[in-house]
Amino acid sequence: MKRFAALLLLLLSAFCSAGEKSQRATAEKLLRVNGTEQILKKTHEKIEQIIANQLIQLQVPPEKKAVIDQFTRRIREVLAAEVNWSTLTPPIIDAYINTYSEKTMKEATRFFASKAGQEILKHQPQMRETTIKAVQHVTEQFMPRLKQLQQEMLITIDAQDAQYSAAR
Structure with missing residues (x-):
């Protein structure tokens, strides 16, 4: 039985090694x-x-x-x-x-x-650059709104702190 188990382990490791290769x-x-x-x-x-x-x-x-x-x-x-x-x-x-x-x-x-795959690879650097620029543009457009929301959050926190202090 031990020989069978050892042989099985040897075969499995060889199979896994071949699969990994x-x-x-x-x-x-x-x-x-x-x-x-x-x-x-x-x-x-x-x-x-x-x-x-x-x-x-x-x-x-x-x-x-x-x-x-x-x-x-x-x-x-x-x-x-x-x-x-x-x-x-x-x-x-x-x-x-x-x-x-x-x-x-x-x-x-x-x-x-394939031809289509090579075409995509060929233009990938340009697409990456265009995508980065698009994301930067959208992010820049979003920043004023983000700052506004942050200000609103700070005002809300300050108001809650004032209410909490007044309630004490």
């Missing part, structure tokens, strides 16, 4: 199709630009430019070594596996590989 492969394929790798490359470029701007703001004298160049190279090397596809993919894949079923990831991969 399949899920990881499916998630990685989805990441490649949905443009995640390109997003990471653009993020890298933005980080490098931020670093370059920060270095410019240091206003280091021209005679120290060699030091700045040396550290810029080192920063780029560290960035390339530590923030890249191979270091970021595992946690992103884990997030996908923990969020989506393998079936959903396969369907999403098929969609993003």
Whole structure:
């Protein structure tokens, strides 16, 4: 009986391991199709630009430019070594596996590989920017009303405090 239980556990762990490998492969394929790798490359470029701007703001004298160049190279090397596809993919894949079923990831991969999916991905940065601007605009419109409601709330609280104090 113990041998049977051990064999069953061994088979179950092998099955689970194969299932996880399949899920990881499916998630990685989805990441490649949905443009995640390109997003990471653009993020890298933005980080490098931020670093370059920060270095410019240091206003280091021209005679120290060699030091700045040396550290810029080192920063780029560290960035390339530590923030890249191979270091970021595992946690992103884990997030996908923990969020989506393998079936959903396969369907999403098929969609993003399609012409319509590629069109959506192509325009996603513009849509994100447009959406952010729309939300900011609506929020700005809402702020005066929010401030008015906050003032009304404070007046109501003060009135209740005055009534409570008068009742004592």
